Amino acid sequence: MTTTPKPRPEILRYTAFSADPAGGNPAGVVLDAAGLSDAEQLAIAAELGYSESAFLTAPPEGLGGEAGRSFTVRYFSPKAEVSFCGHATIATAIAFAERHGAGELLLSTQAGTVPVTVTESADGTLRATLTSVEPAVHEAAEKDVTEALEALGWSPSDLDPAFPPRIAYAGARHLVLAAATRARLADLDYDFERLATFMTALDLTTVQLVWRESETVFHVRDPFPVGGVVEDPATGAAAAAFGAYARELGLVPEESVLTLHQGTDMGRPGELRVELRAGDPRVRVGGTGARIADPVA
Structure with a gap:
């Protein structure tokens, strides 16, 4: 009996803090990481080789926010999981907005809840702004x-x-x-x-x-x-x-x-x-x- 291999999720590559792909900080983005184990997420981050990659899954119960725009997010460097990553958050928000439109996102991170606002200018440029946890x-x-x-x-x-x-x-x-x-x-x-x-x-x-x-x-x-x-x-x-x-x-x-x-x-x-x-x-x-x-x- 053969086992059907688990389909690989779509892995996106985005840069943050620059409108030029050759500038800013690259991040891996997986908008649907459901079913990925910790080891699989770490392996994807290591394969990409960026300083961090972000993985979205369903939000924890009671997070709030607009339906379909609230998520749990985890961040992995090529070597380990990190509690929070700003540039991968910005990259994720831009990637999500390109597919679902500008607006508000609510992200549950290990460091706490991080709201993100994505706006679109008249020329179509998307800009994402995160609000940190209390510093x-x-x-x-x-x-x-x-x-x-x-x-x-x-x-x-x-x-x-x-x-x-x-x-x-x-x-x-x-x-x-x-x-x-x-x-x-x-x-x-x-x-x-x-x-x-x-x-x-x-x-x-x-x-x-x-x-x-x-x-x-x-x-x-x-x-x-x-x-x-x-x-x-x-x-x-x-x-x-x-x-x-x-x-x-x-x-x-x-x-x-x-x-x-x-x-x-x-x-x-x-x-x-x-x-x-x-x-x-x-x-x-x-x-x-x-x-x-x-x-x-």
Whole structure:
């Protein structure tokens, strides 16, 4: 007796935070992951090789939201499951909207409930904006900052003293370190295994490296060795965490819109819009997206 193999789900490839498939951060998207085991989802993420891939299934009971637009979402890097991923959320929302129209989505993640709004401009461009879970900002121990700098090959003098190191959270934990110069940020050559070991011990998803160009414009880079990749090209979860960090430390107005440029030094430029609203601790992160053509067989 032969067993019929389980059909493979449709696996989409999208970039987030750029309207150009060659820019932004690529993510795998599976809009119907029903029946996929953890191992199968991890295998798909590893096969794609992107920093994360997102998998949608039916929502948990009581999630709410519009029928047919509420889901459970799980995120896998090539090496492990992660609690939340901003760029894969944006990519998923754009992919869903291309098939079902712009509007509201409600996503149940391991970090909490994440609403996403997709709008369509007059020229047909889709833009997705996620609302983070409630963020938190914590002190970073001096010994941990020292270890991070040594793993990066940075010295204390490479840091901008106006931006004290902190661990920031908005669905995932990130160590925020600010470079004193754009040249320091551009020169990224770190000890992969040492930084991965350090980040694993502190449960960090990325290290958010940032340089301030102007009052509301920043350039950022995110080493991601714990996910099996050297660098993440555009990091929505870190952008949300950074927005919370900058507001809490009084580095930006309580109500403001920040522009984060990421991926330029990797040849995959992207732009992340970070919105802070007075009286609302949550952070909104938005951007465009684009379908990436499937590889030729």
